[in-house]
Structures are given as structure tokens and as C-alpha cells.
Amino acid sequence: MSAQQAWGVRDLTVTFGDVVALDDVSVDVPDGQVVGLVGGDGAGKTTVLRALVGEVRAQRGSVHAPPASRIGYLPASSGSWAELSVRENVDFVGKSFGLRGPALAARSETLLERAGLTGARDRLARQLSGGMRRKLGFCLAVLAEPELLVLDEPSTGVDPVSRVELWRLVSEAAARGTAVVMSTTYLDEAERCAALVVLDDGHVLVSGPPDQALDAVTGTVTVTTSPTHPERAWRRGREHHEWWPPGERAHGQVVTPDLEDVVIAASLARRAGVPA
Numbered sequence: 368m369s370a371q372q373a374w375g376v377r378d379l380t381v382t383f384g385d386v387v388a389l390d391d392v393s394v395d396v397p398d399g400q401v402v403g404l405v406g407g408d409g410a411g412k413t414t415v416l417r418a419l420v421g422e423v424r425a426q427r428g429s430v431h432a433p434p435a436s437r438i439g440y441l442p443a444s445s446g447s448w449a450e451l452s453v454r455e456n457v458d459f460v461g462k463s464f465g466l467r468g469p470a471l472a473a474r475s476e477t478l479l480e481r482a483g484l485t486g487a488r489d490r491l492a493r494q495l496s497g498g499m500r501r502k503l504g505f506c507l508a509v510l511a512e513p514e515l516l517v518l519d520e521p522s523t524g525v526d527p528v529s530r531v532e533l534w535r536l537v538s539e540a541a542a543r544g545t546a547v548v549m550s551t552t553y554l555d556e557a558e559r560c561a562a563l564v565v566l567d568d569g570h571v572l573v574s575g576p577p578d579q580a581l582d583a584v585t586g587t588v589t590v591t592t593s594p595t596h597p598e599r600a601w602r603r604g605r606e607h608h609e610w611w612p613p614g615e616r617a618h619g620q621v622v623t624p625d626l627e628d629v630v631i632a633a634s635l636a637r638r639a640g641v642p643a
């Protein structure tokens with residue numbers, strides 16, 4: 368692959384029966400960068416990731432990915448074998464990627480220690496907590512230092528301290544040159560990505576570096592205790608934020624939108640037919 372090219376999907380349309388899961392979606396995942404996919408339930412995040420690893424077929428568009436042996440994938444489901452111990456999971460995956468002996472031992476030692484799983488080495492995966500099992504799945508995905516790392520909500524269920532360490536491991540993989548694409552529901556995590564793709568109902572709403580995404584709101588966001596249009600408002604702490612389309616006079620105090628506001632306002636704007 369030349370330096371200008373990126374892994375990713377281009378103009379991808381995926382349907383499941385009558386459901387259009389992705390409609391003309393493009394996501395670029397350059398080497399050495401972490402690209403975040405965000406969006407509500409059913410937005411299409413998992414479908415993009417599954418298309419990249421060859422699990423779903425596209426109706427239109429193209430998928431650019433290395434061979435399966437150079438992809439690390441953490442699926443939305445656990446990503447490890449329930450009836451194998453942590454050590455057996457690592458050995459099994461390591462060997463299937465051609466890692467052996469001292470190289471495998473050293474790599475797995477480091478990863479398990481960083482993920483806080485050293486003490487759980489002899490436990491069966493099914494005996495781990497949800498968060499520990501996510502971390503094991505991550506270790507397996509990253510074990511063979513893949514060219515493309517595909518992570519479906521890697522930190523869901525992981526405690527805040529472990530999330531920080533997990534993020535370090537993700538950043539280190541990118542720093543070594545790995546192209547990383549991950550879906551996340553944690554917007555603080557999304558803000559640390561090099562680029563974001565905000566999806567809604569199978570469409571790309573916003574795409575670009577996080578600071579650019581923050582400027583992408585059309586219309587105005589206000590803060591209020593009692594929204595004028597409850598269908599255009601969302602709770603933020605004890606108050607509500609409310610979105611106003613361009614041209615409509617906003618009531619309430621105007622706020623600078625953060626990423627959560629951007630994701631919601633962009634989705635409301637699309638539903639209202641306001642061009643991005």
C-alpha cells in the first residue's frame with residue numbers, strides 16, 4: 368500500500384433484507400491513526416467494522432483492508448473463547464498468527480500485565496467479569512501487531528481506570544503504525560481520535576478531526592430548564608440542551624456545542640431535512 372492510501376470503506380451501501388444498514392458510507396483509516404465511529408443505536412457502526420473484516424457483503428462500494436492474517440478484530444461480542452483459560456486463549460490466538468516460544472511469551476506477558484489480567488491467567492474466560500473479558504478480547508486482537516486493528520466498542524463495561532490503560536495500548540498500537548478503527552459510545556474517547564465519523568441511520572453526518580466536527584453543527588444549541596420543543600431537546604445534567612434549525616429564533620442561552628451536542632444536533636438536523 369502506498370503512503371497516500373488508507374484502509375477503509377468507500378461509498379459503501381449494505382442492506383439486510385429491507386433494512387439499509389449503510390447508505391453510501393466512506394471511512395478512511397490511515398496508517399498510524401485512530402479513527403472513531405460514533406452514533407446512536409443502529410447507526411451502522413458495527414456494520415462498517417464487519418464490512419472491513421469481510422463479515423458482511425456490500426451491495427455497492429468497496430472495502431480496502433489487508434489480508435485477514437494482518438487484521439486484529441475485537442467483535443462486539445466477547446472476542447475470546449469462553450471455555451479456554453486466559454493463557455490458553457492467548458496461546459491459541461498467538462499460534463494461529465504464527466507467534467511461538469519466547470516471542471509469544473514476551474508479548475503476551477506484557478499485554479496481560481498492561482491489561483491487568485496477569486493474576487487471572489489461569490481463569491476460564493467465562494469466569495471473568497464483563498470488563499476483564501473485553502480487555503482479554505482486546506489483547507487477543509492486538510497480539511500479533513496487526514496492520515489494521517478493528518475494535519467494536521472495546522471499552523464498554525471496562526472500569527474507568529482500565530479504560531485509561533486500554534486507551535494507552537490503542538495509542539501505542541497507532542504509534543507503531545497500525546491503522547486503528549474503533550466504535551465507541553464514550554465521547555471523551557472519541558475526542559482523542561485523530562478523526563471521527565459520526566453515523567446516523569446508515570448515513571455519515573460528520574467526518575473529520577474532532578475539532579472540525581465540533582464546528583459542524585448547523586443551527587443553534589441552547590441550554591434551558593424547560594425546552595420549547597421537547598422533541599428537539601436532550602438532557603444534560605439537571606438541564607436540557609435544545610437544537611434550533613438555521614433561521615429559527617432560538618430561545619434560551621446559546622451554548623458552544625460539545626461532541627455530544629454535535630452528534631445529537633446533527634442527527635436532528637438530518638431528520639429535519641437541513642443540509643449539513
Ligand SMILES: Nc1ncnc2c1ncn2[C@@H]1O[C@H](COP(=O)(O)OP(=O)(O)OP(=O)(O)O)[C@@H](O)[C@H]1O
Pocket residue numbers: 383386387388406407408409410411412413414415
Ligand atoms: N445481521 C443483520 N440482519 C438484519 N439487520 C441487521 C443486521 N445487522 C445489522 N442490522 C441492522 O442494520 C442497522 C445498523 O446496525 P449496526 O449494528 O451496524 O448499528 P450500530 O451503530 O453498531 O448499533 P449498536 O450500537 O446498537 O450496536 C440496524 O438497523 C440493524 O438493525
